[in-house]
Amino acid sequence: MKNILVVDDSRIMRNVIMNTFLTLKMPCNFVEASNGKEALYQLQKISIDMVLLDWNMPQLSGIDFLKQIRAIPRYQALPVIMITSEAAKYNVIEALKSGATDYIIKPVDETKFKEKVKKIFG
Amino acid sequence: MEKYVHPFIDACEDVFRKFVGTELFAERPFFSHRDDVYTWDISSVINFTGEAKGAVVISMKKDLAAKITAALTGNFHEEVNEETVDAIGEIINIIAGNAKKGLEDAFRLKISLPTIIQGTDYSISWPSDKTRVISIPFKIYDKESFCLSVAIESTGAKEDA
Numbered sequence: 001m002k003n004i005l006v007v008d009d010s011r012i013m014r015n016v017i018m019n020t021f022l023t024l025k026m027p028c029n030f031v032e033a034s035n036g037k038e039a040l041y042q043l044q045k046i047s048i049d050m051v052l053l054d055w056n057m058p059q060l061s062g063i064d065f066l067k068q069i070r071a072i073p074r075y076q077a078l079p080v081i082m083i084t085s086e087a088a089k090y091n092v093i094e095a096l097k098s099g100a101t102d103y104i105i106k107p108v109d110e111t112k113f114k115e116k117v118k119k120i121f122g
Numbered sequence: 123m124e125k126y127v128h129p130f131i132d133a134c135e136d137v138f139r140k141f142v143g144t145e146l147f148a149e150r151p152f153f154s155h156r157d158d159v160y161t162w163d164i165s166s167v168i169n170f171t172g173e174a175k176g177a178v179v180i181s182m183k184k185d186l187a188a189k190i191t192a193a194l195t196g197n198f199h200e201e202v203n204e205e206t207v208d209a210i211g212e213i214i215n216i217i218a219g220n221a222k223k224g225l226e227d228a229f230r231l232k233i234s235l236p237t238i239i240q241g242t243d244y245s246i247s248w249p250s251d252k253t254r255v256i257s258i259p260f261k262i263y264d265k266e267s268f269c270l271s272v273a274i275e276s277t278g279a280k281e282d283a
Contacts (some may be wrong), residue, residue: 009235011205012209012212056234085215086222087220088226090226096175106220107140107216109138
């Protein structure tokens with residue numbers, strides 16, 4: 001059973017992401033957070049196998065959350081897929097340089113989403 | 123200014139097709155007055171900063187907001203509530219973020235979190251004093267409509283790549 005941390009300030013988008021993930025038919029347990037600060041708290045509390053991370057959120061943005069966790073040795077290999085509306089190339093480059101494992105632009109394309117998750121979990 | 127509007131039209135059509143699951147018909151854009159009073163029921167605003175400043179605003183009647191929310195969630199709410207605010211806020215967020223791609227050769231931008239304005243007879247406080255506001259009416263669900271308004275202008279600043 002994989003523990004998937006879904007971080008997005010939109011509840012509707014968290015549901016879209018979780019429903020898309022469920023189409024993979026992979027046994028999983030979802031943990032939700034509505035900003036980077038909540039995500040940090042959940043990460044310390046539960047053993048997480050993958051983070052699906054929005055960029056623009058209140059309190060602590062996804063990109064700042066990513067930079068913070070990549071500075072901590074035990075989270076350096078944790079798969080983090082950014083799922084964000086930020087579609088400009090310079091944003092994609094910044095996220096990958098900051099340690100994102102992969103990058104998905106909203107609206108989420110189900111086929112691409114599944115390919116990227118399968119690439120990580122095999 | 124006008125050339126910067128097309129990425130917003132393209133992003134809006136794409137977001138409604140892929141996220142909401144409906145086609146739009148963009149009507150002829152027009153210049154709005156900066157101090158126009160909005161008679162819609164709900165607007166969601168995202169501001170731009172960085173190498174340009176401005177904002178993009180989506181405005182609609184609450185009945186349409188309810189239909190769009192229902193398309194995304196399966197829940198129909200007659201009155202604007204937290205779920206409606208979430209839906210309209212996420213739509214403008216995706217439009218703004220996607221439009222950045224079409225503008226990336228012109229300037230690097232940062233987008234704010236969406237702000238929601240509810241009620242009737244309100245006006246938008248546009249970030250730039252000189253930039254003209256362009257409004258694009260869209261037809262949706264055959265006879266209904268909403269409006270996307272954009273004002274964006276270079277600040278002359280250049281950010282490091």
